[in-house]
Amino acid sequence: MQLFKSTFPIRIIxxxxxxxxxxxxxxxxxxxxxxxxxxxxxxALQYQWYVPxxxxxxxxxxxxxxxxxxxxxxxxxREFISNYYMHGSLINVLRLCxxxxxxxxxxxxxxxxxxxxxxxxxxxxxxxQPTSPAGAVGFWQFMKATAQQYGLEVNDxxxxxxxxxxxxxxxxxxxxxxxxxxGSWTAAAAAYNCGALGYQNQVxxxxxxxxxxxxxxxxxxxxxxxxxxFKYLIKYHKQYGFMLNEQDYLKPLAVQSLKIDASxxxxxxxxxxxxxxxxxxxxYNPWLRAKNLVxxxxxxxxxxxxxx
Numbered sequence: 201m202q203l204f205k206s207t208f209p210i211r212i213i214x215x216x217x218x219x220x221x222x223x224x225x226x227x228x229x230x231x232x233x234x235x236x237x238x239x240x241x242x243x244a245l246q247y248q249w250y251v252p253x254x255x256x257x258x259x260x261x262x263x264x265x266x267x268x269x270x271x272x273x274x275x276x277x278r279e280f281i282s283n284y285y286m287h288g289s290l291i292n293v294l295r296l297c298x299x300x301x302x303x304x305x306x307x308x309x310x311x312x313x314x315x316x317x318x319x320x321x322x323x324x325x326x327x328x329q330p331t332s333p334a335g336a337v338g339f340w341q342f343m344k345a346t347a348q349q350y351g352l353e354v355n356d357x358x359x360x361x362x363x364x365x366x367x368x369x370x371x372x373x374x375x376x377x378x379x380x381x382x383g384s385w386t387a388a389a390a391a392y393n394c395g396a397l398g399y400q401n402q403v404x405x406x407x408x409x410x411x412x413x414x415x416x417x418x419x420x421x422x423x424x425x426x427x428x429x430f431k432y433l434i435k436y437h438k439q440y441g442f443m444l445n446e447q448d449y450l451k452p453l454a455v456q457s458l459k460i461d462a463s464x465x466x467x468x469x470x471x472x473x474x475x476x477x478x479x480x481x482x483x484y485n486p487w488l489r490a491k492n493l494v495x496x497x498x499x500x501x502x503x504x505x506x507x508x
Contacts, residue, residue, distance in 0.1 A: 319434065
């Protein structure tokens with residue numbers, strides 16, 4: 201009974217506050233497109249959803265999207281709307297951009313690949329290290345055979361698909377070759393999704409290399425539009441209502457490099473000797489896939505260790 205008496209005034213105040221909010225929402229005069237929520241006759245709140253305004257002109261890697269073609273515009277709108285309303289996923293990507301984009305941007309520039317391809321990486325993996333049902337791995341979602349074709353080491357101990365710098369360089373090599381073959385960065389991006397051979401087959405059948413005039417598998421049909429949607433939603437995220445504070449963005453990991461030119465029998469013991477956990481060692485070096493490492497004579501690896 202004593203507890204009821206002490207909390208009763210708080211309950212009254214909370215109830216009055218709720219009534220004031222509901223009344224404010226119910227009687228406020230909203231301007232067109234201003235209302236985000238309405239009050240139903242039973243008092244329930246109903247959120248209002250709108251089609252986000254897409255830019256009138258868009259490009260990918262300096263190549264304009266032909267939005268004057270109705271079906272191109274509609275395909276772009278579909279991806280823009282779909283990704284705009286994936287609020288949680290997009291916010292997580294925005295937080296990760298500040299950690300990983302500087303690394304990706306540097307490697308793209310070094311390899312002569314347009315900066316917009318960092319958004320292809322977002323479309324592939326959301327800047328994480330997933331494994332797809334088909335077995336594609338890492339930020340750039342390489343299959344094992346393709347990874348090895350482009351110089352990445354993949355075995356029981358090492359999987360450089362998880363190595364951001366090396367995997368980005370391998371992706372750049374693929375994109376550069378695809379650009380040389382198909383003559384546009386847009387086609388190179390599409391070929392990254394369906395494979396250079398798959399894209400070439402459709403070029404041969406349909407008599408054009410223009411991505412926007414090709415009928416491709418559904419995933420590839422949507423692919424470049426999804427990348428473009430990420431480009432504009434990330435680049436102008438505050439204009440689209442994604443209001444992160446400075447502390448929300450993740451900082452790059454501060455690391456020191458260590459050359460490994462001899463075999464490591466036990467990574468857990470190795471980590472402990474350096475005052476870190478096995479988990480942290482693997483977090484900083486996800487490409488180390490085993491509990492140990494056999495280093496062949498004349499070979500070496502460089503691992504990252506956290507700066508305390």
